[in-house]
Amino acid sequence: MCPRTSEQFETIRQEKTKLILDTALELFAEKGFHQTSINDITRKAGISKGLLYNYFESKDEVLKSIIQTGYDAAYDNLDLSGDHKLASEEIVNFLHITFRSVRENPKFWKLYSALVMQPEILEIVKMEYSQKALEIQKLFYDFIRESGSIAPENDLIAISSLIKGAHLILITAPDYFQEGKFEETIIDACFRLIQKS
Amino acid sequence: MCPRTSEQFETIRQEKTKLILDTALELFAEKGFHQTSINDITRKAGISKGLLYNYFESKDEVLKSIIQTGYDAAYDNLDLSGDHKLASEEIVNFLHITFRSVRENPKFWKLYSALVMQPEILEIVKMEYSQKALEIQKLFYDFIRESGSIAPENDLIAISSLIKGAHLILITAPDYFQEGKFEETIIDACFRLIQKS
Amino acid sequence: MCPRTSEQFETIRQEKTKLILDTALELFAEKGFHQTSINDITRKAGISKGLLYNYFESKDEVLKSIIQTGYDAAYDNLDLSGDHKLASEEIVNFLHITFRSVRENPKFWKLYSALVMQPEILEIVKMEYSQKALEIQKLFYDFIRESGSIAPENDLIAISSLIKGAHLILITAPDYFQEGKFEETIIDACFRLIQKS
Amino acid sequence: MCPRTSEQFETIRQEKTKLILDTALELFAEKGFHQTSINDITRKAGISKGLLYNYFESKDEVLKSIIQTGYDAAYDNLDLSGDHKLASEEIVNFLHITFRSVRENPKFWKLYSALVMQPEILEIVKMEYSQKALEIQKLFYDFIRESGSIAPENDLIAISSLIKGAHLILITAPDYFQEGKFEETIIDACFRLIQKS
DNA sequence: TATGAATGAGCATTCATTCAT
DNA sequence: GATGAATGAATGCTCATTCAT
Numbered sequence: 001m002c003p004r005t006s007e008q009f010e011t012i013r014q015e016k017t018k019l020i021l022d023t024a025l026e027l028f029a030e031k032g033f034h035q036t037s038i039n040d041i042t043r044k045a046g047i048s049k050g051l052l053y054n055y056f057e058s059k060d061e062v063l064k065s066i067i068q069t070g071y072d073a074a075y076d077n078l079d080l081s082g083d084h085k086l087a088s089e090e091i092v093n094f095l096h097i098t099f100r101s102v103r104e105n106p107k108f109w110k111l112y113s114a115l116v117m118q119p120e121i122l123e124i125v126k127m128e129y130s131q132k133a134l135e136i137q138k139l140f141y142d143f144i145r146e147s148g149s150i151a152p153e154n155d156l157i158a159i160s161s162l163i164k165g166a167h168l169i170l171i172t173a174p175d176y177f178q179e180g181k182f183e184e185t186i187i188d189a190c191f192r193l194i195q196k197s
Numbered sequence: 198m199c200p201r202t203s204e205q206f207e208t209i210r211q212e213k214t215k216l217i218l219d220t221a222l223e224l225f226a227e228k229g230f231h232q233t234s235i236n237d238i239t240r241k242a243g244i245s246k247g248l249l250y251n252y253f254e255s256k257d258e259v260l261k262s263i264i265q266t267g268y269d270a271a272y273d274n275l276d277l278s279g280d281h282k283l284a285s286e287e288i289v290n291f292l293h294i295t296f297r298s299v300r301e302n303p304k305f306w307k308l309y310s311a312l313v314m315q316p317e318i319l320e321i322v323k324m325e326y327s328q329k330a331l332e333i334q335k336l337f338y339d340f341i342r343e344s345g346s347i348a349p350e351n352d353l354i355a356i357s358s359l360i361k362g363a364h365l366i367l368i369t370a371p372d373y374f375q376e377g378k379f380e381e382t383i384i385d386a387c388f389r390l391i392q393k394s
Numbered sequence: 395m396c397p398r399t400s401e402q403f404e405t406i407r408q409e410k411t412k413l414i415l416d417t418a419l420e421l422f423a424e425k426g427f428h429q430t431s432i433n434d435i436t437r438k439a440g441i442s443k444g445l446l447y448n449y450f451e452s453k454d455e456v457l458k459s460i461i462q463t464g465y466d467a468a469y470d471n472l473d474l475s476g477d478h479k480l481a482s483e484e485i486v487n488f489l490h491i492t493f494r495s496v497r498e499n500p501k502f503w504k505l506y507s508a509l510v511m512q513p514e515i516l517e518i519v520k521m522e523y524s525q526k527a528l529e530i531q532k533l534f535y536d537f538i539r540e541s542g543s544i545a546p547e548n549d550l551i552a553i554s555s556l557i558k559g560a561h562l563i564l565i566t567a568p569d570y571f572q573e574g575k576f577e578e579t580i581i582d583a584c585f586r587l588i589q590k591s
Numbered sequence: 592m593c594p595r596t597s598e599q600f601e602t603i604r605q606e607k608t609k610l611i612l613d614t615a616l617e618l619f620a621e622k623g624f625h626q627t628s629i630n631d632i633t634r635k636a637g638i639s640k641g642l643l644y645n646y647f648e649s650k651d652e653v654l655k656s657i658i659q660t661g662y663d664a665a666y667d668n669l670d671l672s673g674d675h676k677l678a679s680e681e682i683v684n685f686l687h688i689t690f691r692s693v694r695e696n697p698k699f700w701k702l703y704s705a706l707v708m709q710p711e712i713l714e715i716v717k718m719e720y721s722q723k724a725l726e727i728q729k730l731f732y733d734f735i736r737e738s739g740s741i742a743p744e745n746d747l748i749a750i751s752s753l754i755k756g757a758h759l760i761l762i763t764a765p766d767y768f769q770e771g772k773f774e775e776t777i778i779d780a781c782f783r784l785i786q787k788s
Numbered sequence: 789t790a791t792g793a794a795t796g797a798g799c800a801t802t803c804a805t806t807c808a809t
Numbered sequence: 810g811a812t813g814a815a816t817g818a819a820t821g822c823t824c825a826t827t828c829a830t
Binding site: 596599628629630640641644649650 | 820821822824830
Binding site: 202203206209210213244245246247248251 | 813816
């Protein structure tokens with residue numbers, strides 16, 4: 001009646017896990033975490049409520065898993081290891097990669113941004129995101145100094161703001177400025193913000 | 198003793214309305230709109246649940262009222278009238294005013310920013326915020342062109358991102374960079390982003 | 395400031411009492427007792443909530459007062475005293491009076507009919523309506539017998555049903571049958587229902 | 592043990608649905624729709640509040656379902672199809688069926704009658720009851736004319752009132768008149784109300 | 789693995805009633 | 810007499826979570 005096929009289990013688990021995470025991400029990004037019910041997720045995913053709880057201990061765990069997965073994916077592309085200084089082309093490459101990440105996973109970043117605004121939810125996720133952010137900031141600071149900036153602290157502030165704002169615009173209104181030009185313009189501006197003697 | 202307490206009623210209403218709005222703003226900013234219950238608000242405000250409904254028809258109305266009030270307060274300081282071009286000092290002044298608004302009403306702007314990320318809640322508020330935003334963008338564009346920019350569209354993109362990012366940092370992590378320097382640095386950077394021949 | 399005029403008080407009390415009762419009757423008949431709030435009544439009457447409670451101890455008391463007043467008014471016109479037998483014309487007159495009462499106070503009778511269907515509310519009112527009903531039934535029974543009916547019990551059943559049904563139609567759909575004809579037709583039918591040898 | 596309990600689910604759903612409807616009908620009839628809380632229903636049915644909402648979308652839907660079910664049951668027994676004239680025995684049969692319906696489902700008819708008195712609730716149910724009522728009235732009118740009545744309109748008024756009143760008595764005070772005699776007496780009276788030359 | 793019936797605490801909202809003025 | 814701010818229990822409804830199958 002219920003023929004247990006022995007080793008496809010793992011495949012099924014992986015597929016179902018992905019299905020749940022994808023569905024939940026879509027809904028969380030669209031409606032918000034608290035406004036999305038378990039029912040919403042299971043109905044949209046076409047599975048039963050019980051099944052979701054076979055894969056995740058709670059709704060909070062689903063969120064944590066989404067954030068962890070997305071966050072890892074985003075930073076896996078980035079080489080933050082070592083204390084090597086970044087050359088100009090590497091910085092450009094770095095920015096391209098982060099912009100691409102936002103373009104390719106807009107839902108994840110939309111959710112992530114909404115989360116960052118709500119400390120209450122942040123606790124659920126308990127991200128050590130500040131650690132990564134600090135590392136990146138360090139890289140930029142070193143690069144700015146290496147470039148011969150006469151006010152590296154100030155330039156870091158400006159460049160950080162510029163990039164944060166660009167990401168925000170990309171997330172909330174990706175079509176606000178014309179497509180291709182946007183990223184190049186921002187990257188260009190980054191370099192212009194470094195004040196040389 | 199004498200039958201009617203004439204228009205102390207009005208005073209009471211105004212005070213209580215303010216108490217409710219202030220309390221709600223604090224909680225909404227802290228925990229989010231949906232995560233804040235009417236009970237939370239009334240308990241913190243020290244009033245009964247019923248009383249809140251004497252002053253506001255619904256939780257949605259409380260939110261609308263907060264946004265309307267805060268939004269009006271923020272833009273009342275700004276002179277968007279007329280089609281006059283802004284001079285350099287006026288731009289500086291404009292930026293100072295908006296930064297001050299964020300510094301003085303951080304809770305409001307935190308709530309506002311969180312709201313902008315959640316279209317479902319935006320519908321509750323039905324803000325025509327884009328209209329104001331467009332006007333401001335127009336002012337900046339004109340200023341950039343007047344300043345002799347050789348690529349005004351690009352410069353507008355960069356400056357918009359820079360300011361948006363700066364506000365975001367001010368809202369989410371006001372102590373991230375040293376106090377005084379931050380605003381001046383951003384304003385300075387704005388001008389540096391205008392590319393002259 | 396608050397010139398107490400001494401003896402118009404009673405007049406004011408009477409007017410206000412009537413205003414409240416009339417307003418409440420209208421709303422109770424329209425929306426039902428439980429669906430009508432004290433706020434509805436005071437708003438429509440143009441008075442404050444507190445004032446209503448100056449005149450009536452509770453919402454239940456308002457209902458009781460309405461029923462008592464309306465009931466008394468209806469039965470004051472009817473001469474149920476004594477054990478005198480009714481003649482034919484007197485029966486006709488009796489029926490005309492009751493029909494007129496329904497026609498002239500449709501709201502009261504609508505409310506009354508709705509009440510009779512809900513024992514829970516009946517307890518609020520604790521009417522001794524059955525007493526009056528029994529007296530009237532006795533009058534009809536005597537009349538039917540005097541008229542020479544060969545099955546007075548049966549005729550009483552039929553006539554009671556007929557009159558009850560007619561009243562119900564008058565209350566729920568007063569325009570269902572053409573105006574004038576209706577009452578005469580019912581009264582006529584009453585007499586035809588008495589089975590003579 | 593085997594994964595899925597196939598369609599016992601359907602059985603459970605049917606039983607629970609019936610339990611809820613029966614319990615709700617009893618309470619609605621007894622206390623009225625608005626005076627019966629969801630808590631009342633679930634407590635009496637021995638289920639949780641949440642479960643009721645698994646079966647019905649709202650309290651209104653429970654009422655609608657009760658009325659629809661009861662109404663269908665009542666009219667399923669009646670043959671209103673075709674334009675065939677009713678013979679005498681058919682009219683008798685028709686009346687017996689409707690009387691039996693009231694006797695067997697007194698709670699439903701009590702609720703139904705109370706509803707008809709409250710237009711606000713009628714809107715919840717949106718019954719097209721008038722349509723059926725008109726068809727039945729047409730049948731009676733035709734029968735009265737076929738019987739050779741000299742004033743069919745008047746006779747229809749009287750007979751309609753008589754039957755309405757009889758039903759009302761049966762609903763509100765089923766023991767008021769002796770059991771068996773009542774129905775026969777009313778049916779008899781119907782025929783006597785047809786005025787022949 | 790997979791289902792969905794079942795639970796109950798929690799939420800927004802309503803409303804009769806009280807009371808200081 | 811008259812006002813309306815204030816209360817809090819109760820209501821309809823939602824939803825994360827559990828569990829028997």
